[in-house]
Amino acid sequence: MASSPVKNTYPHRHILGIEGLFPQEIAYVLEKSEEYVAQNRRADKKINLLYGCTIINLFFEDSTRTRTSFELAAKRLSADVINMSINNSSINKGETLIDTAATLNAMHPDILVVRAGLSGAVQLLADKVNCSVINAGDGGHEHPTQAFLDALTIQRRKGKLQGLKIAICGDILHSRVARSNIYLLITMGAQVRLVAPKTLIPAGAENLGVKVFHTMEQGLEDCDIVMMLRLQTERMEGNFFPSIREYFHFFGLDYKKLSVAKADALIMHPGPANRGVEIDSEVADDFSRSVIREQVEMGVAVRMACLDILSNNLKTEREMHPNEA
Numbered sequence: 001m002a003s004s005p006v007k008n009t010y011p012h013r014h015i016l017g018i019e020g021l022f023p024q025e026i027a028y029v030l031e032k033s034e035e036y037v038a039q040n041r042r043a044d045k046k047i048n049l050l051y052g053c054t055i056i057n058l059f060f061e062d063s064t065r066t067r068t069s070f071e072l073a074a075k076r077l078s079a080d081v082i083n084m085s086i087n088n089s090s091i092n093k094g095e096t097l098i099d100t101a102a103t104l105n106a107m108h109p110d111i112l113v114v115r116a117g118l119s120g121a122v123q124l125l126a127d128k129v130n131c132s133v134i135n136a137g138d139g140g141h142e143h144p145t146q147a148f149l150d151a152l153t154i155q156r157r158k159g160k161l162q163g164l165k166i167a168i169c170g171d172i173l174h175s176r177v178a179r180s181n182i183y184l185l186i187t188m189g190a191q192v193r194l195v196a197p198k199t200l201i202p203a204g205a206e207n208l209g210v211k212v213f214h215t216m217e218q219g220l221e222d223c224d225i226v227m228m229l230r231l232q233t234e235r236m237e238g239n240f241f242p243s244i245r246e247y248f249h250f251f252g253l254d255y256k257k258l259s260v261a262k263a264d265a266l267i268m269h270p271g272p273a274n275r276g277v278e279i280d281s282e283v284a285d286d287f288s289r290s291v292i293r294e295q296v297e298m299g300v301a302v303r304m305a306c307l308d309i310l311s312n313n314l315k316t317e318r319e320m321h322p323n324e325a
């Protein structure tokens, strides 16, 4: 079992979003994740921490890295894990989200990891079950574990989050990654800038404590981190930009646009990256600047930490209220 010298300052049953979390809660998840980064780099990566614990990965939307890394995280902690991919059509055919939740709840899982196409759906499901729930992305709302892994990547590279200038660029409007990152980075004292065409910035974005820019030249100036986002065309209804070619010309990250950022600025992307749309291929593959692969590595550690923390909290809760589970 991984021994934790750090006091648990995340006393919740679920991880549904970053909004409203306190700095010490975020810091605890990051500290716990550090332990798992070290463990994952050892030859023997598996520990018995979650032996006997049942985890269900319930994905209503496509996912490669998030689903795989949650599965890997569960297996490295020796949990029993099953994956359920449910496409939207089968949910439309009959069973509602609530029915699915009730069915799964009857199987007594300990943790549900849920990705859903609708904002708020994971919260709704969490209200109907007795176990812990992790939001693996709900519509355009939140993707908390992505924000934790991005923060861990930045913190390890830059030694801090406080005071860093971080530009989040691209389709902010439809991005749950952007939303969760904004909440986390602002809470931890970073200076966040959003860079996108006017059509891809949510109304009232400035109220989140960020600065908004509509050119890469202004938005990237003197930045420590340049975080690129995919155009979420699956969530777009209507035209948000004239053409991919024009979008890449004005908002695609290339060396010229990057040149106004700090010389040691890091490039990030949650994946999947569309080369030639929001990022130039050469820049994405420049591993002296791009930490895209490191983000994937941090993803497994963060998800192990989240499973560890929630299973521990659930155990405490069940000990205190043995008849409610």
Ligand code: NCD
Pocket: 065, 066, 137, 143, 146, 176, 177, 229, 230, 232, 270, 271, 272
């Ligand atoms: C992101 C997502 O699903 O929100 N991807 C991910 O989790 N790695 C971003 C995206 O799909 O563009």
